[in-house]
Amino acid sequence: MEEKRSPYLKHITVCTHEREAGKSCCAHRDGEKILEKLKAYVQEHGLKGKARVNRSGCMDLCEQGANVMVAPDHRWYSGVTVESAEQIIEEHLKPLVPGTGGSGAAAPGTIKAFLFDLGNVLVRFDHMAAARKITQGTGAAPEKLFEMFFESPLVVEHDTGRISTRQFYEEVSRQIGMRLPYERFLEVWNDIFVVDEAMNRLVERLLQEFPCYLISNTNRPHFEYLRTLCPVLERLNGWILSYEVGHLKPNPVIYHRALEIARLKPSEIFYVDDRDDLIQAAHSMGFQTHRFGGFEGLAADLAARGLPNGQ
Ligand code: FES
Structure with a gap:
């Protein structure tokens, strides 16, 4: 047996099993159509390699079909219809699409604080x-x-x-x-870091209205050095640092530490990070998220939510 790391951030299985005539089953409750709808979204949004949608055999909940499971999110949906499959897309697939930022975790207007990653968000590095x-x-x-x-x-x-x-x-x-x-x-x-000036100005602007925090997988010498290079770090309301917490993102412990420090619910925090897997982890905990691909994309997302965007 050989063990490998799965490349998929999401693995969705849809029951399409057909039972004998007269018995309830997912095949008779649009299992195939739901499967096709989810597969089409993956195909059309370039998510092959990030998400996989498969048919499955009977999940032993035939009366409650159609049934869909989503891993690694520990979610099991029953009574899924072609229409309600949209909710599965919204919650589990849409956040993987670059630039969408996984919006939808909570309604705009509930944001009470920001949580920023450091590397490749506030500073670039090589x-x-x-x-x-x-x-x-x-x-x-x-x-x-x-x-x-x-x-x-x-x-x-x-x-x-x-x-x-x-x-x-x-x-x-x-x-x-x-x-x-x-x-x-x-x-x-x-000596590998360069400050992203536009992002630092944006954080300064947000700080006028919101508490802003930092969450970073980092180590003491890098962080101490960055405090001298990137003055906005000193103005933040708190730092959640892996070498102090003892866990790296995406371990939920580090996100829970951020919630404790901010004293807010996940849905009240807007989290910005450049890594899909980290955004995914935070999104499934209920954070509002933006997968950072550059200042312009973030500024547009903030503007769409009616938030200050530094422009
Ligand atoms: S046929 Fe789908 S759960 Fe049994």
Whole structure:
């Protein structure tokens, strides 16, 4: 047996089973049409590779058909019709479409606070640049170090605060044969960020009317460095940082910490992040969300919701 990570963010199964004449079944309650409707949405919105829709056999709830299950959201819909399948699309598939931002978790006008991701939202970064500098003259492949910077077990340990930065440095040195002194390593390793000025202005504008918080998978040296580079961080109402919480997004623990700090319900918070899987996780908890693809898209989404957009 071989185990692989599933590429799908959503896996929807629709019962289309047909039972003998006279018995209730999903086949006689438009199971096929519902299946086709969901598949058509995936196809038409370019979601192949993100979402998969399959037919299934009997789910043993034949009297309540048509039945649809959505993983990994632990949702089971019964009595689904072709019309009500729209709700499944709205809740589980639409948030995966780039630019839609997963709106629909709550009505516009209920937003009481904003929650921003840091990397590739408030600041852009280039890990490959650091990997090249760090491996310069060592004979080590920058690609190997680059891989370590993206959720390798070592980075997870560091970003959840389970190992110190010194231990992280020593392990990186050992694994790739790096010979940089610790202080120089920190300098190079931090020198990968560029502030997104438009986004920082937007946050400043939002702060005039709303509390704004930061939620980030990060580590202490990066964050301390970014506080000096990105002054708006000091003006935020709170920071939810993986290395302090001990968990990375999309672990629900870190989102719950944000709710505790903000003292709000998920539906009252507008969350902005650039990663689909993180948006998905927060959306299924009830946050209002925007999948960040650039300032323009976010500004348009905010304007459509009647919120200040910095323009
Ligand atoms: S036929 Fe669909 S649940 Fe039995």
